[in-house]
Amino acid sequence: MITKTFVVANPQGFHVRPTKTFVECAQLLPCEVYVIANGRRVNGKSSLGLLSLGLARNAEVSIEADGEQEERAIEELGRIMTDIFE
Template identity: 40%
Template sequence: MAHRTVAVASASGLHARPAKLFVQEAVRLGVPVTVRLGEKAVPAKSMLGVLSLGAVQGTEVTLEADGPGAEEALDALVSLLSRDLDAEEALDA
């Protein structure tokens, strides 16, 4: 099983818009990915699951995936979480 650990960069953590973008990308990639924070693990394609982690800015989460495309999916999701999606929204406005 492939895994990556990444600190959440968005100012609001994995809440609201950043969580929505993360979940949309996880669904689009089509690879089952699990997000783990401590002992709690949730599917990356579950908005309620991701929100339930309560990950704030700077929190380290571990992403896990297995099967074809796992490495690429993890790379894409780590890249997304490594950006401050809140700041990018302000620039888009």
């Protein structure tokens, strides 16, 4: 299991578009993915779970991956978390 913390960079926070991108990527990975923020831990393969966190710009978010390709998951999903979506 790997856990790494990232900061949401998008000025509008982690809204529907980046959430959709994150979940689509997470669903392609064979490992379990969780997102931890605001004292809550949600399934990283669930759009509703991610949106329920209400992640604003500069929010600290931990991504936890467990299983096959967990290192790849942290790298790819962390990049999505820190991208700015126009």
